[in-house]
Amino acid sequence: MKQHTLSVLVENRAGVLSRVTGLFSRRGFNIESLAVGTCEEEGTSRITIVVFGDDREVEQVIKQLNKLIDVIKVSDLTERARVERELALIKVSADPGGTRAEVMQIATIFRSQVIDVGSKTVTLEVTGDSDKIDALQRLLVPYGIRELYRTGRIAVLRGQKTVKSEK
Template sequence: MKPHTLSILVENKAGVLSRVTGLFSRRGFNIESLAVGPCEEPDMSRITIVVIGDDAQVEQVMKQLNKLIDVIKVSDLTDSERVERELALIKVTAELGTSRAEIMQIASIFRASIVDVGAKTLILQVIGDTDKIDALEKLLRQYGIKEFVRTGTVGILRGSKTVTSGK
């Protein structure tokens, strides 16, 4: 059992996301994270789903995804050289004159940017893979995280290889 990152190219039509996610829940798969948005083709969308399962389970879910008429292509990026990123926004308690400097120092180590400064809080924006964001969250917890918002993972293959419709 390990996380698999699936890149799914779909028709950009109403209801497609629910077809895809419905299939996961129906077959007993938990989606770890999900990201969806437009892609290089104007009439398609790309969904990146991280799912945990053994190889046979993931193979089965990919085959089932391929059966959906609105799914154009499914690729498992897991065993390929790839870049994966998430973005997180973290609202941390940081009263003036207390730990602000420390938090800002941590932010700079993680190359996180401060995107909002309030009287009692700071908002950090960080981009990275899952582990990096987990590590930053863990460090900031001692100061008090008031709110934590995180996108799903997006992934792309390194080099000239692509996950496209093959047109």
């Protein structure tokens, strides 16, 4: 059992996300994370899905996804050289006279941006792989995380290769 990162190119039609997520629930596959957005070609979207399962299960996930008419291509990036990113927005307690400086210092170390400041909070934006965001999150817990927003993971192959150009 391990995490697989799947890149799914789909026709951007009404209901396509519902088809994809419905397939996962119906066949008992677990989605760890999911990110959807338009991509370089008009009319298509890319869904990055992280699933947890053994190779046989994931093979079945890929085959079932491929059966959906609106799915153009499914690529398993798991064993490939790739860059993965998630984005998190974290609103954390930070008193001007107290912990604010420490929080800002941690933010700097993680190359995260302060995107908003309140009278008793700062809001940080951080991008990176899951481990980095987990680490920052752990460090901020003692200061009091008011709210945390994490996107799903997106991933891109390293080098010249693109998911679309592959057969």
